[in-house]
Amino acid sequence: MNIWGARNGLAALGLLFLIYAQGPRVVQAEGAVRLRLLGGRLVVVPVYLNDQGPFDFLLDTGTNSTILTPELAASLGLRPVGRVTLITVGGERDVPRALLHKVAVGGSTSADVEVLVSGLEQVRKLDWRVSGVLGQNFLGRFNYTLDYDGRTVEFHGGGGVPPAGERVSFAMGEGKLIVGAFCGAPDPRVLRLVVDAAATDLVLFDDSRGSLALALSARSVGLLQTESGSGEARLARLRSLRVGDSKLEDVPVALLRGPAGHVVRAEDGLLPTSLFSAIYFNHDDRYVIFNPRPVGSAPRGRQ
Numbered sequence: 001m002n003i004w005g006a007r008n009g010l011a012a013l014g015l016l017f018l019i020y021a022q023g024p025r026v027v028q029a030e031g032a033v034r035l036r037l038l039g040g041r042l043v044v045v046p047v048y049l050n051d052q053g054p055f056d057f058l059l060d061t062g063t064n065s066t067i068l069t070p071e072l073a074a075s076l077g078l079r080p081v082g083r084v085t086l087i088t089v090g091g092e093r094d095v096p097r098a099l100l101h102k103v104a105v106g107g108s109t110s111a112d113v114e115v116l117v118s119g120l121e122q123v124r125k126l127d128w129r130v131s132g133v134l135g136q137n138f139l140g141r142f143n144y145t146l147d148y149d150g151r152t153v154e155f156h157g158g159g160g161v162p163p164a165g166e167r168v169s170f171a172m173g174e175g176k177l178i179v180g181a182f183c184g185a186p187d188p189r190v191l192r193l194v195v196d197a198a199a200t201d202l203v204l205f206d207d208s209r210g211s212l213a214l215a216l217s218a219r220s221v222g223l224l225q226t227e228s229g230s231g232e233a234r235l236a237r238l239r240s241l242r243v244g245d246s247k248l249e250d251v252p253v254a255l256l257r258g259p260a261g262h263v264v265r266a267e268d269g270l271l272p273t274s275l276f277s278a279i280y281f282n283h284d285d286r287y288v289i290f291n292p293r294p295v296g297s298a299p300r301g302r303q
Contacts, residue, residue, distance in 0.1 A: 064175030
């Protein structure tokens, strides 16, 4: 099986994953867990695997797979059930895949979760304690709030009242959660962006449709590092971007060119969740709320 993926390390960019895998069966969804921020933006949560742990995992809404380091997979006694090809913007590599009987974050659990086994070298350069990535094949089975200001991830069981705020519908493309974002003058357009907790800055793909003339300024070049190689990305700033009822101004952006011969992407780029105070994810009805608030309260924003 060919698996599309991207894991990019850049001082202004961070870590990205876009990987397809099968979803697990949800057992229970409830409660809040504390998170810590790596580098001020990347979310790390404690995860229990097959009733062992906790282990520090990077929470990544931009990948559809959960990933373990080889060391952790060995300590859990996991046996590979096959291999897949992980393709990144820097190249490709084969990685084993395995099956976890149980994954738990706080009181929220799923059974029979497929995982990939990869070294995660770029992540572990930032923090050696991180031993995995928690992806959409776990997260996509829950409704939850990722709260940067409160430093929590709160999972919501059935029957709860959603928070207030504009509901932004999302589409699913190759397992990726994609929303529309409006870019203003002088080149107004709607951008299709993957909501990505492992991207530290806005990413736009500079593909065959041409460079995006989006009022970009202060251009420079940064080094892009991936699991399978490295390359360059153009760095700039975007004057304004509106997502739902949230408006972002003077946003750092990295322009990336995709691999040669790659088919047209379903998305135009990646939207970091850390640009917002919090995000409510409702996978049952396929919408998100950026900067959600309790019903009846005033809007809030992230400075």
